[in-house]
Amino acid sequence: MNDLGFEIRGEPAPFASAPYGEVMDFLHHETQLLDDGALDEWLDLLSDDICYLMPIRTTQARTGGSGFVDAGFYDDSKPSLAARVQRYLETSSAWVEDPPSRVRRFVSNVRVWLAQDGDRYVRSNYLVLRSRLDAKEYELVSAERRDLLRPIDGGLKLLKRHIYCDQTLLGVQNLSFLL
Template identity: 40%
Template sequence: MIVERGTEQLLQEGQHFLIHEAELLDNGKYAEWMALLTSDIRYQIPIRLTRERHAPSPFSDQAFHMNENLASIQMRVERTFSDYNWAEDPPSRTRHFLTNFRMAEVRESSEGAVEMVVVSNLLLFRSRFDSPAYDLVSGEREDTIRGSGSAGGWKLAKRFVRLDHTTMGISSLGIFL
């Protein structure tokens, strides 16, 4: 099945999926966005550490800005629309800029579905209130997208974000990258 479609076509489908997903987040359509997540989703943003050049990784494998599964993402989304969400009321205005899409891997899952790992660069613009100040967050995303691309469509199975920052300069992380 994978060979029949070709890597370029799969990359294009993955790119369209990720752009659509970013549009849903930017427009605050969280219910529609949640429908694009698999039941075993992992959403991770590890903390970047300043290490020597020869260290095995510049990222912590124990500390995360976000380390979420479907239940915790659902809770975050529900909290967004609760009366107790002071951090995102009024909501932030965001714009996701995704570029430099690369296909890292294509494989079949144990259930026979296609999985592709798409790496892309991310720049997130965020503004709040009537302030001229804004936040920029940049990094690289590694997204595992699962599905057939047919009637069932694609779903996000894993997101791993490698931020360019060692410290996030935003007041709250009530948004999704």
């Protein structure tokens, strides 16, 4: 499967298989770390050469292509993600998140493909709810995620993540939190 610039390789992993369960454990653990603000621990789940990408979506006619452009909200490596985390956790310059937002992440419709080299290609739906200050309404971001997980040192590491938002105009005032 190759569209949106992310080629998924391998054979589908059955729902009850060990590789599928390992991926689900990884995704649930990752989501919990992000929701709990354990960002240093979250960084440990990333491979050193991660590609973390969230391209900007545009509205296109059916024949106009995928609707995603080369520019992105995120186009990060591990050092740039570590800098985001450090800024958020250790400096007073992240004033937009003081007091911090209350963020809840949901992963669903998870599909896993197992490549011959042991890599796991993952396609999932992702919903993020953010409550900010005393606002009554939630801010929402819905997206499709495509991940590449690799077995490293007895566990899985996130090697590649592409986040494809459903909205052309995001339903959040800013992206001061990690998706």
